[in-house]
Amino acid sequence: MSGATSLVGVTTLADPQGLDRWRTLPAQQQPSWPDPQALAAVYDTLTQVPPLVQPGECDNLRARLADVARGEAFLLQGGDCAETFAANTADGIRSKVRTLLQMAVVLTYGASVPVVKVGRLAGQYAKPRSTDIEAATGLPSYRGDAVNDLYGERTPDPTRMVRAYANSAATMNFMRAMATDGSADLAAVHDWNTAFVKHSPAGSRYQELATDIERALAFMRACGLDLEATPQTHGVELYSSHEALLLEYERALTRPDESGRPYDTSAHMVWVGERTRDLAGAHVDLLSRLANPIGVKLGPGTSPATAVALCDRLDPALQPGRLTLITRMGAGRVRDVLPGIVAAVEDSRGARSVVWECDPMHGNTTETASGYKTRHFDDVMDEVKGFFEVHAALGSWAGGVHVELTGDDVTECLGGAQQLTDADLAGRYETACDPRLNTSQALELAFLVAEMLQSRRER
Ligand code: PEP
Ligand code: MN
Numbered sequence: 001m002s003g004a005t006s007l008v009g010v011t012t013l014a015d016p017q018g019l020d021r022w023r024t025l026p027a028q029q030q031p032s033w034p035d036p037q038a039l040a041a042v043y044d045t046l047t048q049v050p051p052l053v054q055p056g057e058c059d060n061l062r063a064r065l066a067d068v069a070r071g072e073a074f075l076l077q078g079g080d081c082a083e084t085f086a087a088n089t090a091d092g093i094r095s096k097v098r099t100l101l102q103m104a105v106v107l108t109y110g111a112s113v114p115v116v117k118v119g120r121l122a123g124q125y126a127k128p129r130s131t132d133i134e135a136a137t138g139l140p141s142y143r144g145d146a147v148n149d150l151y152g153e154r155t156p157d158p159t160r161m162v163r164a165y166a167n168s169a170a171t172m173n174f175m176r177a178m179a180t181d182g183s184a185d186l187a188a189v190h191d192w193n194t195a196f197v198k199h200s201p202a203g204s205r206y207q208e209l210a211t212d213i214e215r216a217l218a219f220m221r222a223c224g225l226d227l228e229a230t231p232q233t234h235g236v237e238l239y240s241s242h243e244a245l246l247l248e249y250e251r252a253l254t255r256p257d258e259s260g261r262p263y264d265t266s267a268h269m270v271w272v273g274e275r276t277r278d279l280a281g282a283h284v285d286l287l288s289r290l291a292n293p294i295g296v297k298l299g300p301g302t303s304p305a306t307a308v309a310l311c312d313r314l315d316p317a318l319q320p321g322r323l324t325l326i327t328r329m330g331a332g333r334v335r336d337v338l339p340g341i342v343a344a345v346e347d348s349r350g351a352r353s354v355v356w357e358c359d360p361m362h363g364n365t366t367e368t369a370s371g372y373k374t375r376h377f378d379d380v381m382d383e384v385k386g387f388f389e390v391h392a393a394l395g396s397w398a399g400g401v402h403v404e405l406t407g408d409d410v411t412e413c414l415g416g417a418q419q420l421t422d423a424d425l426a427g428r429y430e431t432a433c434d435p436r437l438n439t440s441q442a443l444e445l446a447f448l449v450a451e452m453l454q455s456r457r458e459r
Contacts, residue, residue, distance in 0.1 A: 017262055018289055019254060022247055027282035029128040029245060029275055031147045031156035032140075039248060042158040046252030049165060051265030052122065052172050053240065055257035055291065061239045061268045062293045064116040066321030068355045068399045074113045074453060075324070075357055075400025076104050077241060078442070079120030081434035082127050084145050088167045093174050095407020096121065097184070098192040099439045101236065102206060103446035105189055109209055110450030111457065116239075120404070122171035123242035123267045125164040126249070127433050128275045142432070146246060150432050161249050168240075168266065175238055184236040187227060189213050194439065196409040201417040202443035241295070244270035247282055254290065261291040271295030271326060272314075274362070279309055288313050295324040300333040300363060304344030311349055324355040326402050327387065330363030331379040334386035342396050357400035358387035365434065368414075372425045374435045377415035381448055388452040392459065401449055404434055405442040416441040 067073040104115040125146035140154040146164035189210040197203035253266040274297040276283040315323040360383035391398035412435035
């Protein structure tokens with residue numbers, strides 16, 4: 001696929017942008033596809049399908065993220081740990097989008113800051129796993145619906161990547177419709193508060209805030225403003241993102257724009273995970289060559305030098321909004337480990353040259369006595385607090401949060417105002433992979449972040 005080809009006696013490099021260079025490098029976390037021919041056929045199919053996003057949209061997101069990097073906006077990124085085909089329903093998408101919109105309104109209104117909204121949506125179908133074989137069952141590990149079936153056949157099947165594409169297209173289509181059909185208008189702010197959240201402490205706090213906003217909108221209307229014709233109140237800008245894990249999938253959807261720059265059209269933003277961010281590896285190589293906004297997860301084992309090296313690899317041109325560093329240190333480590341990383345990156349590349357985003361989920365995973373993988377809401381909150389403290393002390397901008405959430409009333413993370421306990425987890429534990437915040441917990445987090453942002457502005 002890559003390398004030199006002979007064309008009428010002239011040798012040309014078939015891959016001048018190096019988009020297939022990753023094929024020569026070590027690639028972590030790739031499924032053991034049993035049939036190379038079936039994989040090649042899927043790859044060819046995916047090179048022919050329409051893009052899910054347009055290069056110009058990715059550029060718009062990059063411009064928004066440049067505002068975040070400078071400290072003039074805040075990034076809210078959230079959605080499932082793992083989307084699934086079965087849960088990819090209208091209700092499921094609608095409730096996730098509404099939860100994100102609710103959080104965004106809490107942040108915008110509570111902290112007077114523009115919020116860039118990015119879903120972990122429309123493509124989050126592949127998961128890295130710690131073992132190839134699941135200890136409890138002896139079966140191949142579930143690697144996301146794009147690879148195998150959590151409840152059925154575990155042998156990786158590449159045709160599932162075509163289903164993942166189709167499901168992503170349907171989600172994207174529905175998200176785009178929601179963004180413009182009026183249901184995401186600021187005037188609908190009350191409608192996003194679903195019945196089961198309304199009576200939770202965060203839900204009723206939200207209800208009060210929504211009433212304030214409605215009053216403000218009524219005032220603006222009375223002053224003669226046409227809210228339907230105002231982009232700030234009519235519709236919403238919502239972007240898609242996922243972890244770029246399956247290299248065949250991401251490469252097949254990478255297309256040049258009119259000037260020849262390669263965009264991964266599977267999502268507006270893609271990120272490289274904690275387990276695949278090897279500087280000499282395939283994932284970093286492919287992502288370094290894309291024109292999209294890129295994220296990289298940094299866990300507590302990241303040295304400051306590695307963080308700087310990753311920045312230099314993924315954003316050599318210091319392009320504003322290009323790179324988001326998604327730190328996921330754990331509540332117990334964030335205050336010790338993050339300062340060195342932030343200082344090294346800002347010293348070597350200039351202040352506010354990247355987006356700093358806190359993922360308070362992945363460093364705080366524990367297992368309960370009854371065997372559930374969970375996270376305690378107090379730890380999630382505490383990591384976010386630590387993240388804000390570290391950035392405030394260093395003068396850098398705490399630019400965003402990245403959370404795993406659902407629009408449903410699930411019982412997957414402990415604590416929160418509902419005070420979920422180990423005994424409650426069995427009630428609605430529905431995630432295909434990691435435990436997600438339910439809507440009440442997500443809103444509670446948004447109120448806390450709004451307070452921290454507000455106090456940062458007042459300093
Ligand atoms: C994830 O975001 O679901 C994930 C696997 O995260 P990380 O790469 O940070 O472990
Ligand atoms: Mn996860």
